[in-house]
Amino acid sequence: MxxxxxxxxxxxxxxxxxxxxxxxxxxxxxxxxxxxxxxxxxxNSVNADLNSFVKETLGLKINDNILEIGFGPGRLINDMAGIITEGVIEGIDFSDTMLSQASKLNKYYISIGTVKLQKGECSNLPYDNETFDKLCSVNTLYFWNEPDKYFQEMFRVLKNGGKIVIGFRDAKQMKLLNLSKDIFNTYSLDEVIDLLSNSGFSNSHIVKKNGKQLRSYCAVAIKPMAQ
Structure with a gap:
């Protein structure tokens, strides 16, 4: 009871x-x-392949400063933290439950300052302009009611020349799951590319990888160097 x-x-x-x-x-x-x-x-189960693909696509360096949008239980952050020995991985999520879970999983890396997690709204990121070398998000795109605002915020906090990697499943795959359409906003590959390009990112492209159950996609782009 x-x-x-x-x-x-x-x-x-x-x-x-x-x-x-x-x-x-x-x-x-x-x-x-x-x-x-x-x-x-x-x-942890459904996102395992996509987490691995995003990590691979980011091309991590030991001194990268990284932000994950919507870190969930913190598995990807934990995987990246073993590589980032001179940089910092920050994460933001609006779920108290996920903040608690991710903090437990990453307790050691938080204690040594490699990982910093906080609760917050990703449409209004609490970070200074040009803070991060790389930015990622996994299977959260569907929940952004104003995706343009999210991408503009990500563009703002990314350094010039910085890289963004958005891991997701396309509309065709998501519709097969029969989840609530008023909660899940699904996107075609072209629509995700347009969101990146319209927010100022350059070299926007899609890379894909077949998983055990679903095909994983990463939308990849670069914030242009200042002119």
């Missing part, structure tokens, strides 16, 4: 009668015990 008491009545009803919508809401912003235990396991 104690577990049930953690969930509001409306949440329990959603779970029982509208499970796909409940799962969609949890995917967007994990909360409570379901977010802590179930969504953490789902993210």
């Amino acid at each position: 104690r577990i049930l008491e953690k969930y509001p009545t409306h949440t329990m009803l959603n779970t029982m009668f509208r499970p796909l919508r409940f799962l969609s809401l949890q995917a967007r912003k994990p909360t409570g015990l379901f977010g802590q235990y179930v969504m953490t396991r789902i993210f």
Whole structure:
């Protein structure tokens, strides 16, 4: 009964009668015990191939300063932290549950100053202009209601010549999952390229990799050097 008491009545009803919508809401912003235990396991499993692909595509250097948008349970940050020995990896996520989970996973790297995590809105990033060498995000694009604003903010905090890598699944694959359309905004490959280009990024392109279950895509672009 104690577990049930953690969930509001409306949440329990959603779970029982509208499970796909409940799962969609949890995917967007994990909360409570379901977010802590179930969504953490789902993210770590479903995002494993894409996390690895994004890490590979970033081309990390030991002194990079990196930002991950929507770090979830913190698995990608943990994987990158073993490489970044002279730089810093920062992360921002608006879920208290994911901040707690990621902080536990990255406790050691936080203690030595390699990793810094905080709660916040990614549409209004709390960082100075031109702070990061590289920026990444994995499977969060679908939840950005104003994607132009997100990409403009990412452009702002990235250094001139900096690299952005957005890991995602395209609209065709996402629609097969039958998740709530009012929560998941799906994009074609061309639409993601347009979002990057319209925000000022150059050399925008897509790289792809076949996974065990789904095909992974990375949208890659560079912030131009100042003229």
